[in-house]
Amino acid sequence: MKERGLLIVLSGPSGVGKGTVRKAIFSQPDTKFQYSISMTTRKPREGEVDGVDYFFKSKEEFEELIQNDKLLEWAEYVGNYYGTPIDYVESTLQEGKDVFLEIEVQGALQVRKAFPEGLFIFLAPPSLKELKNRIVTRGTETDDLILNRMKVAKEEIEMMDAYDYVVENDQVELACDRINAIVTAEHCRRDRVARRYKQMLEVDF
Amino acid sequence: MKERGLLIVLSGPSGVGKGTVRKAIFSQPDTKFQYSISMTTRKPREGEVDGVDYFFKSKEEFEELIQNDKLLEWAEYVGNYYGTPIDYVESTLQEGKDVFLEIEVQGALQVRKAFPEGLFIFLAPPSLKELKNRIVTRGTETDDLILNRMKVAKEEIEMMDAYDYVVENDQVELACDRINAIVTAEHCRRDRVARRYKQMLEVDF
Numbered sequence: 001m002k003e004r005g006l007l008i009v010l011s012g013p014s015g016v017g018k019g020t021v022r023k024a025i026f027s028q029p030d031t032k033f034q035y036s037i038s039m040t041t042r043k044p045r046e047g048e049v050d051g052v053d054y055f056f057k058s059k060e061e062f063e064e065l066i067q068n069d070k071l072l073e074w075a076e077y078v079g080n081y082y083g084t085p086i087d088y089v090e091s092t093l094q095e096g097k098d099v100f101l102e103i104e105v106q107g108a109l110q111v112r113k114a115f116p117e118g119l120f121i122f123l124a125p126p127s128l129k130e131l132k133n134r135i136v137t138r139g140t141e142t143d144d145l146i147l148n149r150m151k152v153a154k155e156e157i158e159m160m161d162a163y164d165y166v167v168e169n170d171q172v173e174l175a176c177d178r179i180n181a182i183v184t185a186e187h188c189r190r191d192r193v194a195r196r197y198k199q200m201l202e203v204d205f
Numbered sequence: 206m207k208e209r210g211l212l213i214v215l216s217g218p219s220g221v222g223k224g225t226v227r228k229a230i231f232s233q234p235d236t237k238f239q240y241s242i243s244m245t246t247r248k249p250r251e252g253e254v255d256g257v258d259y260f261f262k263s264k265e266e267f268e269e270l271i272q273n274d275k276l277l278e279w280a281e282y283v284g285n286y287y288g289t290p291i292d293y294v295e296s297t298l299q300e301g302k303d304v305f306l307e308i309e310v311q312g313a314l315q316v317r318k319a320f321p322e323g324l325f326i327f328l329a330p331p332s333l334k335e336l337k338n339r340i341v342t343r344g345t346e347t348d349d350l351i352l353n354r355m356k357v358a359k360e361e362i363e364m365m366d367a368y369d370y371v372v373e374n375d376q377v378e379l380a381c382d383r384i385n386a387i388v389t390a391e392h393c394r395r396d397r398v399a400r401r402y403k404q405m406l407e408v409d410f
Contacts, residue, residue, distance in 0.1 A: 122395065157402050165390065166398040178393055185370065185390035188383055190327065193371040197362045 002096040003196055006186055007089060007115055008033065009101045010179070011108035012123035013156055017169045021123060022102040024172050025179060033100035033183075034092050039071070042080040055085060073103065073110035084111070098183060105159055112162055119186055121179060122163035124156065126170040207301040208401055211391055212294060212320055213238065214306045215384070216313035217328035218361055222374045226328060227307040229377050230384060238305035238388075239297050244276070247285040260290060278308065278315035289316070303388060310364060317367055324391055326384060327368035329361065331375040 012018055025031055039055040041062050050056045057065075062081045065071050074083030084101060092099050103111065112120060160166055167178045186192070217223055230236055244260040246267050255261045262270075267286045270276050279288030289306060297304050306316065317325060365371055372383045391397070 121393075124398075153402070157399055160395055160399045160402075163395050165393045166395050167393055178389060181386035181389035182393060184383060184386035188326075188370045188372055188387060190365055190368050190371050193329075194362055194365045197358070197365075 003187075003192070005034075005093040005095070005097045005099060006183065007093060007099050007101065007111075007118035008179075008183060009103060009108050009111055009118050009120045010123060011103050011105050011120070011163075012169075013105065013125065013159065016123050016125050017172065017175075018102050018123055020172055021169060021175050021179070022100070024176050025100070028176070032098060034097040036084055036089055036092075036099050036101040038082055039065070039085045040080060040082045042082075055088070057081075069114075072101075072114050073107040075104075075107060086114070089115075109162055119165070119182070120163040121165045121167055121182060122160045123175065124160070124166050124168050126168055208392075208397070210239075210298040210301050210303045211388065212298060212304050212306065212316075212323040213384075213388060214308060214313050214316055214323050214325045215328060216308050216310050216325070216368075217374075218310065218330065218364065221328045221330050222377065222380075223307050223328055225377055226374060226380050226384070227305070229381050230305070233381070237303060239302040241289055241294055241297075241304050241306040243287055244270070244290045245285060245287045247287075260293070262286075277306075277319050278312040280309075280312060291319070294320075314367060324370070324387070325368040326370045326372055326387060327365045328380065329365070329371050329373045331373055 010018055010022060022035075025033065026035060037051065037053075037055060039057055039062065041057055041059050044050065044054070044056050048054065048056075059081070062074075062083070065083070065085065066074060066081075070086050071083040072086050072089060074081060076082075084103070084107075089099050089101075101111065108120060111118060165182050167175050167182070169175045215223055215227060227240075230238065231240060242256065242258075242260060244262055244267065246262055246264045249255065249259070249261050253259065253261075264286070267279075267288070270288070270290065271279060271286075275291050276288040277291050277294060279286060281287075289308070289312075294304050294306075308316065313325060316323060370387050372380050372387070374380045
């Protein structure tokens with residue numbers, strides 16, 4: 001009996017470096033993740049391959065998938081649809097592979113609803129740590145600047161609440177290490193492991 | 206505001222290799238854990254230092270600590286008491302250090318009651334995996350042997366249920382990697398991180 005894979009969702013505020021961290025993870029020679037291929041209605045660019053870079057679909061096909069709840073999340077952007085096909089994710093998880101999805105915050109919230117058992121990782125800007133230092137040494141900055149930073153920090157902290165883990169992106173390499181550690185740890189969680197052993201015992205005897 | 210440390214409790218069936226894994230973790234040059242020093246009423250052996258190898262106490266002192274609930278767990282063995290002093294663990298956690306406790310299953314269950322927020326890791330024998338292979342290829346073994354292995358496996362799986370994580374001790378190095386990953390991941394858990402940030406915001410404004 002193969003262990004089902006995990007759906008790993010990396011998200012966070014725009015500009016935090018999600019794409020950079022995702023690329024760094026997939027450039028590791030021993031990465032065990034399967035990148036989740038998005039679906040789109042935009043035309044393929046030169047060199048782009050269907051089923052590798054994207055699943056390319058017509059507008060009609062995409063809208064039918066929306067109607068039939070076949071997308072984990074989707075959005076319209078500059079006249080084209082973009083989304084995550086549920087069937088591809090599901091079949092990859094069934095093969096026992098961990099699927100990695102890097103996505104904007106709004107999309108992550110959609111995925112959380114459709115797939116609550118996913119592993120939701122919030123990539124946090126290091127400025128939250130900086131903020132702490134700035135607060136500690138306050139007086140060296142104008143009150144307005146501090147208040148504005150506080151507002152941003154509060155909004156970011158509220159965004160965290162829908163996630164399982166928070167990874168600070170202070171250094172890309174450290175952020176990758178933490179993400180890999182989180183996935184390793186999740187595979188060791190007792191409820192997963194014990195369930196697997198129990199299923200094994202039940203099925204075979 | 207310093208983040209409070211985690212209490213990491215490594216346990217598992219006797220003979221699984223808890224001591225070997227603990228020693229391997231503490232032989233890593235970059236280990237960040239503080240080993241939890243036990244308390245005992247047995248006499249120091251040559252070279253043993255109070256407060257390093259053990260906290261050495263008289264029988265009366267130890268029994269007073271038992272009375273006052275000052276031990277996370279304790280047991281009597283060959284006429285001597287052995288236990289884990291709560292004050293040492295508590296003050297080390299307050300300093301922001303992760304405390305590592307390697308302990309028998311009965312002691313771990315006591316700690317779980319006294320300290321439910323601890324991180325309980327069950328070290329599992331690789332025979333559970335072997336068992337799976339044996340079941341798959343069954344027919345090559347006597348039914349009695351298979352049934353006996355099943356009984357042992359079931360007992361071990363039931364012991365797992367009080368733990369947060371299960372680490373298979375197939376190779377000591379891999380087991381250490383998994384334990385380190387679990388601790389890294391736990392430090393990234395959203396409830397810990399967000400709570401810390403929220404406290405920071407509340408305290409300072």
